[in-house]
Amino acid sequence: MAAADLVHAEGVYVSLGGMPILRDVHVDVAAGEAVALIGGNGSGKSTLIRAVLGLIPHQEGVVELFGERLPGFHDWRRVGYVPQLSTVNVAGATVREIASAGRLAHRRPFQWLSAADRAARDHALEQVGLADRAKWPFSALSGGQKQRVLIARALAAEPELLVMDEPLAGVDLHSQAGLAELLRGFRDAGLGLLVVLHERGAMAQVLDRTVTLCDGRVVTDENHPVDTERDHPAPEPSLIGLSDPIAGAAS
Numbered sequence: 001m002a003a004a005d006l007v008h009a010e011g012v013y014v015s016l017g018g019m020p021i022l023r024d025v026h027v028d029v030a031a032g033e034a035v036a037l038i039g040g041n042g043s044g045k046s047t048l049i050r051a052v053l054g055l056i057p058h059q060e061g062v063v064e065l066f067g068e069r070l071p072g073f074h075d076w077r078r079v080g081y082v083p084q085l086s087t088v089n090v091a092g093a094t095v096r097e098i099a100s101a102g103r104l105a106h107r108r109p110f111q112w113l114s115a116a117d118r119a120a121r122d123h124a125l126e127q128v129g130l131a132d133r134a135k136w137p138f139s140a141l142s143g144g145q146k147q148r149v150l151i152a153r154a155l156a157a158e159p160e161l162l163v164m165d166e167p168l169a170g171v172d173l174h175s176q177a178g179l180a181e182l183l184r185g186f187r188d189a190g191l192g193l194l195v196v197l198h199e200r201g202a203m204a205q206v207l208d209r210t211v212t213l214c215d216g217r218v219v220t221d222e223n224h225p226v227d228t229e230r231d232h233p234a235p236e237p238s239l240i241g242l243s244d245p246i247a248g249a250a251s
């Protein structure tokens with residue numbers, strides 16, 4: 001593993017509900033590098049980032065964050081996670097309240113926000129251009145603005161790695177360009193970005209590498225030339241017919 005690697009995953013197998021979902025998957029992200037995970041519906045993109053974040057266990061292979069192997073890694077302040085907007089339920093919360101939640105990993109349970117917490121949260125809201133919306137209810141924002149709030153929540157932790165699940169979904173083209181520009185600034189400032197996308201689209205100019213998943217396997221990775229024999233062996237008889245348990249299912 002290179003010393004700069006924030007994420008190093010190799011030979012990762014994940015099964016869910018008894019179904020093989022990821023097989024022999026690898027992905028690496030270094031500081032100051034933006035890596036996209038691309039693939040069709042059900043190809044395993046969200047499963048891979050959930051495995052990288054330790055939200056689900058992997059049955060085989062190695063997942064390391066900042067050189068430390070999961071599940072032993074505990075310094076979650078270094079990692080910011082931006083989930084799919086469609087999975088977020090924060091009805092009634094204000095922009096400031098949501099961004100404040102990004103500081104949870106810095107505090108003891110039930111502790112008030114410290115001055116440092118408030119400063120980091122306010123800075124994150126400034127970074128995403130929403131300082132003037134701090135008191136607004138989340139529900140009153142546009143799709144692009146909501147994405148920015150989720151990014152601010154992740155940034156409030158002052159992470160070194162941002163993991164994002166479809167940050168451009170449901171965002172109009174103009175706002176996509178703005179978000180991509182924002183993410184480029186973070187990458188240029190040294191953050192590592194691991195981003196699930198359906199297509200490179202507005203992010204094309206920001207991405208350093210693209211890893212393409214199909215049916216739970218990496219089919220292209222600009223860092224690892226594909227070895228057809230190694231990366232796509234003929235399916236084992238027990239896996240035939242199970243490769244896409246719920247065809248086209250979204251996460």
Ligand SMILES: Nc1ncnc2c1ncn2[C@@H]1O[C@H](COP(=O)(O)OP(=O)(O)OP(=O)(O)O)[C@@H](O)[C@H]1O
Nearest residue numbers: 016017021041042043044045046047246249250251
């Ligand atoms: N908890 C689960 N139990 C069983 N199968 C699951 C579970 N979660 C996901 N899957 C299956 O794993 C496969 C990969 O799902 P995943 O959500 O990782 O795909 P994705 O590439 O992110 O798709 P999308 O682009 O539609 O969000 C799908 O076939 C899905 O049905």
